[in-house]
Structure formats: structure tokens, C-alpha cells
Amino acid sequence: MAERNVYFKGFFGRKSLFSMLSIISILFMLSLLFVLRTTGRRHFFYLNVLPKSKILALSDEGYSQSSSQPLKKYNLFKCNPSKQVLKVYMYDLPPQLHFELLGWKAEGKSVWPDIRKTVPGYPGGLNLQHSIEYWLTLDLLFSEFTDNSNGRSAIRVHNSSEADVVFVPFFSSVCYNRFSKLKPNQKKSTNVLLQEKLVEFLTVQEEWKRSGGKDHIILAHHPNSLLDARMKLWPAIFILSDFGRYPPTVANVEKDVIAPYKHVISNYGNDTSDFDSRLTLLYFQGAIYRKDGGSIRQELFYMLKDEKDVHFSFGSILKGGVKQATSGMHSSKFCLNIAGDTPSSNRLFDAIASHCVPVIISDEIELPYEDVLDYSEFSIFVRTSDALKENFLINFIKSITKEEWTRMWERLKEIENLFEYRYPSKDNDAVQMIWQAIARKVPAINLKRHKYSRYSRAPVSNERGQKSFPLPKNIL
Numbered sequence: 510m511a512e513r514n515v516y517f518k519g520f521f522g523r524k525s526l527f528s529m530l531s532i533i534s535i536l537f538m539l540s541l542l543f544v545l546r547t548t549g550r551r552h553f554f555y556l557n558v559l560p561k562s563k564i565l566a567l568s569d570e571g572y573s574q575s576s577s578q579p580l581k582k583y584n585l586f587k588c589n590p591s592k593q594v595l596k597v598y599m600y601d602l603p604p605q606l607h608f609e610l611l612g613w614k615a616e617g618k619s620v621w622p623d624i625r626k627t628v629p630g631y632p633g634g635l636n637l638q639h640s641i642e643y644w645l646t647l648d649l650l651f652s653e654f655t656d657n658s659n660g661r662s663a664i665r666v667h668n669s670s671e672a673d674v675v676f677v678p679f680f681s682s683v684c685y686n687r688f689s690k691l692k693p694n695q696k697k698s699t700n701v702l703l704q705e706k707l708v709e710f711l712t713v714q715e716e717w718k719r720s721g722g723k724d725h726i727i728l729a730h731h732p733n734s735l736l737d738a739r740m741k742l743w744p745a746i747f748i749l750s751d752f753g754r755y756p757p758t759v760a761n762v763e764k765d766v767i768a769p770y771k772h773v774i775s776n777y778g779n780d781t782s783d784f785d786s787r788l789t790l791l792y793f794q795g796a797i798y799r800k801d802g803g804s805i806r807q808e809l810f811y812m813l814k815d816e817k818d819v820h821f822s823f824g825s826i827l828k829g830g831v832k833q834a835t836s837g838m839h840s841s842k843f844c845l846n847i848a849g850d851t852p853s854s855n856r857l858f859d860a861i862a863s864h865c866v867p868v869i870i871s872d873e874i875e876l877p878y879e880d881v882l883d884y885s886e887f888s889i890f891v892r893t894s895d896a897l898k899e900n901f902l903i904n905f906i907k908s909i910t911k912e913e914w915t916r917m918w919e920r921l922k923e924i925e926n927l928f929e930y931r932y933p934s935k936d937n938d939a940v941q942m943i944w945q946a947i948a949r950k951v952p953a954i955n956l957k958r959h960k961y962s963r964y965s966r967a968p969v970s971n972e973r974g975q976k977s978f979p980l981p982k983n984i985l
Contacts, residue, residue: 592656628647766943853874869884944975
């Protein structure tokens with residue numbers, strides 16, 4: 510009898526436990542259903558109620574979304590009709606800070622040349638590789654004379670309160686290249702004096718005070734340009750070739766934009782070459798003895814100069830150097846892009862224009878538009894430490910098959926347009942790609958600007974107990 514009682518107690522204990530677990534399971538399922546329904550309503554709210562950003566919504570970044578499919582990235586070149594144009598307020602800087610540096614003379618009170626009649630020329634030679642400010646300024650001026658917005662990524666507006674960014678048209682690279690040397694009886698070069706004038710102008714503008722400069726676009730593409738003013742203008746977004754001569758607190762990839770060099774050699778139009786017709790395996794021509802990280806050029810020269818099918822020699826722009834480099838790159842399978850005095854080099858963009866597969870040996874290099882462009886599809890990257898190993902580089906290059914090379918060569922022809930500077934600019938050329946890169950910075954700019962203005966109206970007392978409304982300190 511005792512055994513039977515134990516049995517019934519165990520039976521009812523298990524039955525109670527089973528009932529309790531069943532109730533818990535039902536409650537759990539009901540809770541889950543409630544969460545899913547709530548999430549669905551929230552998802553609907555985000556998709557249908559919240560307004561789009563003035564500049565970028567998710568779909569404007571090249572993505573699509575449907576209820577039945579996950580996010581998919583559009584092809585980089587697919588037209589997106591919903592893409593909104595960047596609104597740019599451009600200062601009417603004194604002409605001596607821009608086109609007068611090119612020899613243009615302002616008439617009367619005019620600040621800008623009438624580009625409908627004449628477009629001032631830019632100095633040739635190596636000056637051209639850092640001419641970015643020239644092309645962007647022309648593009649903004651041209652935007653006022655055309656009603657066709659197809660392919661356009663930015664327009665000029667004359668009310669700064671309507672603008673997404675503020676553009677500073679100081680031609681810093683040509684200023685450095687042509688006006689850095691002291692003239693007779695000068696204590697400061699014209700380059701230094703104009704930088705001081707620029708800082709004096711900017712820091713008293715209401716637009717600068719309003720944001721602390723955080724929504725300003727300043728160009729300093731030559732590594733030595735803006736050398737004296739950069740520490741005073743660091744809150745702004747810089748357009749640079751690399752970060753080699755900047756401390757990370759002044760310029761970095763999160764804040765600033767890397768722009769391509771303008772290539773110096775000629776484009777390879779109607780390229781009918783192939784793997785077999787390009788007889789040189791690996792090509793480099795340029796300065797071999799460089800400072801800092803560029804010392805690798807010298808070491809690679811001694812490693813590769815006697816290799817078969819490798820051209821590695823000193824060269825310059827003088828005495829037909831551009832013509833020789835053009836012929837050499839057009840007839841080579843791979844072109845070396847090695848760090849110079851700074852991580853970047855114009856040779857990368859010469860190689861792209863030549864459809865010569867770039868071999869990039871520069872550990873600290875930052876590349877234009879790399880957030881939307883995969884360079885590994887058309888370039889080879891080699892770590893400096895590996896490149897300096899005996900026979901590593903030449904064996905690696907020789908191991909790349911004809912099929913692999915051909916895929917990269919075809920991709921080079923597809924993307925070369927992204928690195929072309931033109932006036933008038935065209936859809937997805939270098940000018941428009943730089944504006945798009947700036948537009949992708951706008952949400953971060955707005956965040957900094959909004960933080961900066963948090964206490965702009967809050968009164969603070971000075972030592973005498975008087976209330977004032979000073980601007981807050983800069984926020985990184």
C-alpha cells in the first residue's frame with residue numbers, strides 16, 4: 510500500500526509539473542507574438558513615418574530594401590534617381606586666393622571669371638597632379654549656368670543656411686608650388702602671407718562661428734600645402750592626397766576625404782592590348798631615392814633592376830619623361846606604385862589610366878572612395894615586409910595567371926572614369942565622386958555641428974557676475 514501511495518504521489522507530482530510547463534510555454538508564445546507584432550509596427554513606423562535625411566537615406570547610398578528580400582547593394586554605376594544633390598555654399602574669397610594665382614586678373618569688383626567666355630588655364634607639368642581645388646571650384650561655378658542636373662552631385666547655393674557644407678576655394682596647392690620661395694625683401698613668402706589672410710578671413714565669418722568650421726571644406730591636396738594654416742583650421746574637412754604629413758588629431762580618414770591625383774600620362778584610348786602583347790612584366794620609372802617610407806624604392810631597385818622583363822629605372826617629367834612613361838606603362842602588365850616621401854603617389858592613377866594593373870606597396874596608403882570601391886578587383890597589394898624578401902615580389906607577380914590579369918585589366922577599363930578630372934564635369938567622374946564622398950560625411954558633420962551648438966544659447970556668468978553667451982569650445 511505504501512508503494513502504491515508513493516506511485517500516486519509521483520504520478521500527481523509529474524502531472525502538476527507537466528501542467529506548469531505547459532502554462533509557461535503558452536505564456537512564452539503569447540509574449541513572443543506580442544513582441545513580433547510590436548516590432549512589425551515599429552519597422553513600419555521607421556520605413557513610412559520618419560523623414561529622410563536631407564542628404565542621405567539608406568537607398569540613396571546604393572541599397573534597396575523590400576519586404577521579401579534582404580538589403581542588396583546596387584552596382585556602383587547604376588543611376589539612382591532619388592539621390593539628392595549636395596548643396597554647397599562657396600565663399601566669395603578675394604581673387605588673390607584663387608584664380609589670380611593662375612594669372613587671371615579680376616576686372617572691377619568681380620570676384621570670379623566669367624567661365625561662359627573664358628576658363629583660366631592651370632599650370633602644366635607636375636602642377637596638374639594636385640589641381641583638385643581648380644576642378645571643384647569650376648564645377649560649382651558651372652552649376653549656376655546649367656539647368657541640367659543629370660549626373661550632378663553638387664550645386665552652389667547663395668544662402669549658407671540652406672547649405673549642407675561650406676566650400677573654401679583657396680588654391681592651396683598652386684599657391685605652394687608657385688609662391689613658396691621668398692622674393693627679394695620678403696620676410697615671409699606669398700604662400701605664407703596668403704594662408705594668414707585665409708585664416709583671418711575664415712575665423713570672422715558667421716558660417717565659421719556657427720559650426721566652429723566643422724562643415725567647411727578646405728583643399729590641401731599637395732602634402733606641403735596649407736602647412737602654416739592647417740593647425741588653425743583643423744576642425745574643417747580637408748581634401749587630401751594622403752595623411753603622411755598630418756598628425757591624426759588634425760587629419761584622419763573618419764573626418765577627411767582622400768581625392769585622387771590627376772594623372773600626368775596620357776589615357777590609353779581604344780586599348781586593344783592583351784596579356785600577351787604587353788611584353789614588360791613589371792614597370793617602374795620615377796625618383797628612386799626618397800625620404801621616410803620611400804626608402805623602399807632604393808631597396809627594390811637593387812633587387813629588381815636585373816630581372817628579365819622588368820623595367821625599373823630613374824625618370825622625371827623632363828626630356829620627354831612623360832612620353833616615355835606613357836609608352837612604358839601602356840606596354841606593361843603590372844605597374845609598381847611604391848610609397849614615396851608620403852604614402853601616396855601619382856603613379857597609381859597613371860597606371861589606372863594606362864590599364865596597367867597596379868602593384869601597391871605602401872602600408873599606410875589611404876585610397877579615394879574606398880568605402881564604395883573595392884581596389885582588390887583591379888590592383889595587387891603587397892606588404893612592405895614581404896616585398897623586401899628575396900625573390901618574393903617577382904615570384905608573386907609571375908604566379909598571377911593570364912585569366913586573373915585579364916579580369917583586372919577589364920575592371921580597370923570599367924572604373925578609369927572615376928579618376929578623370931573634367932570641365933564640364935560628367936557623371937561619376939573624379940569631380941562628382943569627390944562631391945559624393947563629401948556627401949557621405951554630412952551625417953557626421955551634422956552630429957558634430959549639433960553638439961557644438963548645444964549650449965550656444967545658455968547664459969554663463971563671467972567674473973563680475975554678468976551674463977554672456979559665448980560659443981562653446983571646439984568638439985572633435
